[in-house]
Amino acid sequence: MGEFELLARLRERLPAAAGRVRLGSGDDAAITVPGGATATSVDAIVDGVHFHRELMTPRAIGRRALAVSLSDLAAMGAAPGEAYVVAGIPTDLDEGEALEILDGVATLASECGVTLAGGDVTRSPALTLTVTVVGHAERPEDFVTRDGARPGDALLVTGELGGAAAALLLQERPQLAEGLDLSDATRRALAARLLDPAPRLEAGAALAAAGADAMIDISDGLGGDARHLAEASGVGIHIDATRLPLSEGVREVAAASGFEDPAELAVSGGEDYELLACVPAASVAAAGAALAAAGTRITRVGVVVAGAGVEISSSGGRRLPPGGYDQLAHGRS
Amino acid sequence: MGEFELLARLRERLPAAAGRVRLGSGDDAAITVPGGATATSVDAIVDGVHFHRELMTPRAIGRRALAVSLSDLAAMGAAPGEAYVVAGIPTDLDEGEALEILDGVATLASECGVTLAGGDVTRSPALTLTVTVVGHAERPEDFVTRDGARPGDALLVTGELGGAAAALLLQERPQLAEGLDLSDATRRALAARLLDPAPRLEAGAALAAAGADAMIDISDGLGGDARHLAEASGVGIHIDATRLPLSEGVREVAAASGFEDPAELAVSGGEDYELLACVPAASVAAAGAALAAAGTRITRVGVVVAGAGVEISSSGGRRLPPGGYDQLAHGRS
Numbered sequence: 001m002g003e004f005e006l007l008a009r010l011r012e013r014l015p016a017a018a019g020r021v022r023l024g025s026g027d028d029a030a031i032t033v034p035g036g037a038t039a040t041s042v043d044a045i046v047d048g049v050h051f052h053r054e055l056m057t058p059r060a061i062g063r064r065a066l067a068v069s070l071s072d073l074a075a076m077g078a079a080p081g082e083a084y085v086v087a088g089i090p091t092d093l094d095e096g097e098a099l100e101i102l103d104g105v106a107t108l109a110s111e112c113g114v115t116l117a118g119g120d121v122t123r124s125p126a127l128t129l130t131v132t133v134v135g136h137a138e139r140p141e142d143f144v145t146r147d148g149a150r151p152g153d154a155l156l157v158t159g160e161l162g163g164a165a166a167a168l169l170l171q172e173r174p175q176l177a178e179g180l181d182l183s184d185a186t187r188r189a190l191a192a193r194l195l196d197p198a199p200r201l202e203a204g205a206a207l208a209a210a211g212a213d214a215m216i217d218i219s220d221g222l223g224g225d226a227r228h229l230a231e232a233s234g235v236g237i238h239i240d241a242t243r244l245p246l247s248e249g250v251r252e253v254a255a256a257s258g259f260e261d262p263a264e265l266a267v268s269g270g271e272d273y274e275l276l277a278c279v280p281a282a283s284v285a286a287a288g289a290a291l292a293a294a295g296t297r298i299t300r301v302g303v304v305v306a307g308a309g310v311e312i313s314s315s316g317g318r319r320l321p322p323g324g325y326d327q328l329a330h331g332r333s
Numbered sequence: 334m335g336e337f338e339l340l341a342r343l344r345e346r347l348p349a350a351a352g353r354v355r356l357g358s359g360d361d362a363a364i365t366v367p368g369g370a371t372a373t374s375v376d377a378i379v380d381g382v383h384f385h386r387e388l389m390t391p392r393a394i395g396r397r398a399l400a401v402s403l404s405d406l407a408a409m410g411a412a413p414g415e416a417y418v419v420a421g422i423p424t425d426l427d428e429g430e431a432l433e434i435l436d437g438v439a440t441l442a443s444e445c446g447v448t449l450a451g452g453d454v455t456r457s458p459a460l461t462l463t464v465t466v467v468g469h470a471e472r473p474e475d476f477v478t479r480d481g482a483r484p485g486d487a488l489l490v491t492g493e494l495g496g497a498a499a500a501l502l503l504q505e506r507p508q509l510a511e512g513l514d515l516s517d518a519t520r521r522a523l524a525a526r527l528l529d530p531a532p533r534l535e536a537g538a539a540l541a542a543a544g545a546d547a548m549i550d551i552s553d554g555l556g557g558d559a560r561h562l563a564e565a566s567g568v569g570i571h572i573d574a575t576r577l578p579l580s581e582g583v584r585e586v587a588a589a590s591g592f593e594d595p596a597e598l599a600v601s602g603g604e605d606y607e608l609l610a611c612v613p614a615a616s617v618a619a620a621g622a623a624l625a626a627a628g629t630r631i632t633r634v635g636v637v638v639a640g641a642g643v644e645i646s647s648s649g650g651r652r653l654p655p656g657g658y659d660q661l662a663h664g665r666s
Contacts, residue, residue, distance in 0.1 A: 022370070022473040023473070023476075023478060026479075026565070027409075027478045027479050027480070027565070028372075028374060028405040028406075028408040028409050028478075028479070028549060028550060029372035029373055029374035029405050029406060029408075029409045029411065029466075029468065029476075030372065030373050030374070031370060031371070031372055031409075031473050031476050031478075032370070032371050032373065033369065033370055033371075033473060034367040034370075034371055036366065037355070037364060037365070037366055037367075038364070038366075038367055038371075039361075039362035039364055040362055040363050040365065040415070040417060040450065040451065040465075040467070041361060041362035041363070041451070042417045042418075042419050042451060042452060042453055042463075042465055043419070043453055044419045044421060044453060044455050044457075044463065046421060046455055046456065046457050046458075048458070049455060049456045049457070050455070072361040072362050073361075073362060075361040076360075076361050076362045076364075078362065082373070084373060084375045084465060085375075086375050086376070086377045086463050088377060088379060088461065117373065118373065118374070118375060119375060120375050120376055120377060122377050122379055122382060122383070123379065123382045124377075124379050124382070124461065125379075125381070125458045125459045126457065126458045126459070128421065128457065128461065130375075130377065130419050130463040132373075132375055132417060132465040133362075134373070135362065140355040140356070140364050140365075143356075143362070143364050145356060145360045145361075145364075146359075146360050146361070147360070215361075216361060217361060232359070232360070
């Protein structure tokens with residue numbers, strides 16, 4: 001199957017013009033009618049770098065590609081709008097798999113109210129999915145950036161942390177996985193944290209509406225992303241690691257893997273795709289109520305302080321290093 | 334150098350907020366204030382598929398990646414706005430080369446009035462540049478799509494054709510190149526058609542303003558792109574190949590390569606990145622004047638007819654097949 005034929009097959013699966021999209025895939029460009037302001041983010045996932053084809057279904061690969069891009073929109077508090085997907089297809093990926101990948105993208109897009117507005121297909125030595133997402137707001141200042149944190153803000157985190165890192169440890173060390181006393185449900189839930197992260201779009205919008213003044217998604221690990229946020233805002237951040245909401249099973253995996261403190265998996269393991277938000281003290285109650293209404297757990301894990309740097313204290317006076325993952329240096333993100 | 338460091342170096346070279354961009358690279362997403370309507374296009378170029386690293390400078394690779402995306406905006410008649418670049422960097426590409434690639438992108442962006450608003454860097458087995466471009470207009474209907482051609486329209490083409498295909502032949506057959514009586518200036522000009530295509534943004538805007546009712550950029554060859562346009566519009570297209578404006582040197586290269594008709598290089602060789610526009614007969618004079626004012630050659634090469642399909646007649650009653658390049662099937666585009 002050639003490029004045009006595969007593109008045509010992919011297009012059959014794309015919705016017609018919908019939402020803000022006036023003309024979808026098939027012309028030189030897609031035509032949209034944006035809101036007053038747009039937030040745009042681009043992300044790529046590459047086989048062997050960000051995921052391993054043999055460990056995921058094609059559908060899950062597609063979902064994940066879109067999810068990590070949408071997580072950036074969630075961190076802006078943006079209303080999700082359009083997505084554009086470029087698929088780099090190696091010769092050993094068959095047509096059925098390529099279409100399943102797009103089905104994965106399209107399913108998550110539909111779940112999140114995102115219109116797949118365009119894309120491209122090309123040959124590539126490694127399966128690569130590059131996703132551009134566009135979110136909307138009435139005014140540019142409605143988006144929540146990284147640089148607005150102020151001393152005194154409460155530091156809130158959505159959902160649970162450490163699950164993706166724990167799942168990665170289980171995946172990489174089958175013997176460790178066999179020896180652990182974890183229920184099948186817990187194992188499946190951990191695997192889903194790694195393989196099928198859910199972008200926190202509703203939570204991000206609720207936090208923005210509740211007055212969050214800075215926000216970032218946790219893709220590099222809580223410590224690293226807190227550092228990015230602190231640097232952008234010119235503030236310091238204190239985190240109480242004993243308060244971190246850990247996914248079920250993280251304690252067991254951390255202990256069996258020789259970590260002194262299970263919070264290390266949340267602090268330095270990435271890919272949880274939760275949100276870290278700074279909220280003025282007066283708005284914390286409103287933010288909590290909004291998140292509860294959205295069905296998302298929210299936990300106060302620290303405070304923004306004057307100064308610089310990230311300090312993470314744990315039980316017994318221990319300090320955890322604010323790690324953070326560097327994908328080019330370490331080979332995965 | 335790790336991902337964050339390379340990203341930081343790249344960001345130093347990006348302009349601060351400019352144009353419609355309120356917040357550029359560095360946050361979870363870029364923030365822009367669009368016009369009433371946007372045109373968005375995504376394209377990727379992959380080493381070994383769309384270009385060969387060893388045959389181009391890093392700077393030229395960067396320019397080309399942006400140029401092919403901007404060509405799609407030109408074909409919409411869009412005012413160019415923002416670009417987002419994802420660079421997939423193999424381990425054997427050094428930091429200096431990566432920065433030169435971005436310099437190439439940034440230089441062309443500056444020349445075209447485009448703001449580099451964001452991007453990402455990742456490891457990849459092959460050098461890959463994926464570029465998303467966004468163009469603007471007041472209203473969705475201001476953009477020129479592929480589907481508006483009507484019988485009786487004149488078929489116009491900007492600039493000159495066949496140069497990229499001729500340059501590719503010279504590149505692939507050094508013996509052919511040596512034996513040809515071409516001046517150095519002609520050889521350089523042909524090579525530039527292949528290696529440094531110029532997106533026809535001003536010409537596209539002028540054609541849109543002059544009343545073009547359908548437009549496409551010529552990336553797959555005149556024949557193939559005419560077919561795309563004819564299918565989208567539900568019309569037929571007749572092209573007079575004897576009128577095609579061929580780049581200097583194309584005749585010589587075609588003859589030495591055994592082509593019966595030099596127009597074949599224009600018809601089936603891709604990558605000229607000129608525009609093919611359908612203009613109502615009453616507007617042809619205005620379009621010609623507008624293009625002349627923009628300093629761009631424009632040639633009437635055919636007519637839109639009722640029916641379907643593309644017919645290309647050449648001298649002596651010969652017919653040329655409307656080829657068109659299929660990148661996945663043939664390994665390059």
